[in-house]
Amino acid sequence: MFHSLLKLSLIGLICLPLLNQSLNIEPQVIAENNNRQIILHHSSTTESEAQLKIKNLEFKISSISLPCPDDNCIIDFEIQNKKDLTDAEIETIISYQDLFQKTIVKIPYNLWQPLNKVIFSFDKNIVRGAANGNQIRLRIVNITDEEFTAVLIHELGHIADLGSLQGDTDSTKSNFPDGKIATYANDPSVKFYAAYWTNSRQIKDTDSDQQNFISGYSRTDCFEHFAETFLTYVLHSDMLKYKNPDQYNYFKDNVFNRFEYANFSKINESDFNHYFYDSTKQPYNFEGFLE
Numbered sequence: 001m002f003h004s005l006l007k008l009s010l011i012g013l014i015c016l017p018l019l020n021q022s023l024n025i026e027p028q029v030i031a032e033n034n035n036r037q038i039i040l041h042h043s044s045t046t047e048s049e050a051q052l053k054i055k056n057l058e059f060k061i062s063s064i065s066l067p068c069p070d071d072n073c074i075i076d077f078e079i080q081n082k083k084d085l086t087d088a089e090i091e092t093i094i095s096y097q098d099l100f101q102k103t104i105v106k107i108p109y110n111l112w113q114p115l116n117k118v119i120f121s122f123d124k125n126i127v128r129g130a131a132n133g134n135q136i137r138l139r140i141v142n143i144t145d146e147e148f149t150a151v152l153i154h155e156l157g158h159i160a161d162l163g164s165l166q167g168d169t170d171s172t173k174s175n176f177p178d179g180k181i182a183t184y185a186n187d188p189s190v191k192f193y194a195a196y197w198t199n200s201r202q203i204k205d206t207d208s209d210q211q212n213f214i215s216g217y218s219r220t221d222c223f224e225h226f227a228e229t230f231l232t233y234v235l236h237s238d239m240l241k242y243k244n245p246d247q248y249n250y251f252k253d254n255v256f257n258r259f260e261y262a263n264f265s266k267i268n269e270s271d272f273n274h275y276f277y278d279s280t281k282q283p284y285n286f287e288g289f290l291e
């Protein structure tokens with residue numbers, strides 16, 4: 001759920017030079033599912049080293065392509081925190097790749113266009129999801145399919161916010177930097193942040209009532225506020241319309257280009273005002289959404 005992937009970026013920077021130096025990169029087809037091949041790549045500098053190193057390398061799964069307008073949406077998948085994969089774990093990866101594909105196509109392509117890498121992790125001790133403007137990490141253990149899809153939509157909210165909706169770099173800097181990364185004043189997200197936040201982490205005193213924050217977690221910072229409300233727009237549209245029509249209309253007009261979803265929420269109207277902490281845990285019609 002943390003939007004900052006500094007750790008992941010560092011791993012990327014450290015791993016890439018190592019891969020480039022490798023003399024031997026041998027893709028190995030280990031599983032097939034429908035027409036898609038799952039390929040694990042490993043690399044080593046010498047043949048003897050290969051024997052030693054193979055257990056220490058993390059697996060990289062081949063890219064998959066996703067339906068999109070220009071037929072050119074390739075996303076790289078990596079598996080983290082896994083030295084060896086059992087057949088059951090390979091099945092798990094394939095099944096979550098399928099669920100990933102079925103979910104992402106429900107979100108308009110322009111909102112996730114910057115996404116270029118997805119990391120699946122078997123680490124039980126990490127948060128369920130994390131994203132920056134162009135990468136997503138998802139935990140694929142100890143999570144139900146319904147929750148995985150909701151977490152993925154929340155992370156796609158970060159991709160939309162931090163990757164897709166961008167201001168002009170020659171416009172002035174806003175009060176809402178993402179860590180050290182500036183957010184520019186004419187970024188469409190700033191209109192949302194500025195209505196409820198004085199800076200990235202400080203809620204406006206006058207606007208602190210619960211109607212403006214769909215979940216407890218959305219009060220963490222303006223980026224989590226955006227992602228939690230994005231998820232609510234997609235899965236619980238009736239609740240967002242009821243609780244905060246201004247926010248509903250903001251997402252409709254500024255984020256989704258007037259595209260609206262049916263209501264998939266299983267939260268009854270009588271419970272719309274009940275406080276909850278985490279939008280991704282709220283019940284919804286999972287099969288209906290993926291149909």
Ligand SMILES: [Zn+2]
Nearest residue numbers: 001002003227
């Ligand atoms: Zn988040």
